[in-house]
Amino acid sequence: MTPTTWQIKYYLEGSGKDRDTVQETLKEVVRELGDAWMQADLNKLGRP
């Protein structure tokens, strides 16, 4: 059966020496992935 919506999935793993840096950097990467790479607003992408 053909789906009526499609998904672009992402899997992100990060490692570093500082706990806070790990958390903040992954948030930043996800934000740039959506805003710049996927152009989520322009392409009207939804989020779960």
Add this chain to the structure above:
Amino acid sequence: MQRVSRYGYFKVGLADLFDVPIRLNSLFFQTKNSYFICDYPLVIDKIFARIRNYDGQVGFHFWTPPRGILNLWLQGSSSRPSYPKSIGRLDVSSIMDLTLGYDSSNPPHYKPSLPLSSGHMIQFRATSKDGFQIVLTIRTSGTEPKVRINGMSGATDDTDYLADQVLPGG
């Protein structure tokens, strides 16, 4: 001799790993996994096309379904895809595009060692100067990575036993 086979696979899922940093030896590890929702597959093709031609300098376009993209690549354009060079404060260090069949870390032929995907799938590795590292995989639905196990023996019982030992749910 009777040959009996059973087939199965594990889906490789990362969704339930570490959604908060955990410490292993001297490093903290964390994962973030989710998805974007799109109503139109052509928009997804457009998004991936842009990611593969991020500086707009590639001499051929990617506005075709994945198999078309693959064919264009294999038919010998001298252009290489042009992916984003950074994300956040990290520099992209290697790219493996399992749709196009391109692995930047495997010169001179740049062919990936992993099998190609039926949909869009690209994996980026990026690092920072202070040693922070990420692996980012983006892919479309229906392209779940699998570890496939093929078992064969001379008897049904043996094959069933083998399958029960290694496959989830027997």
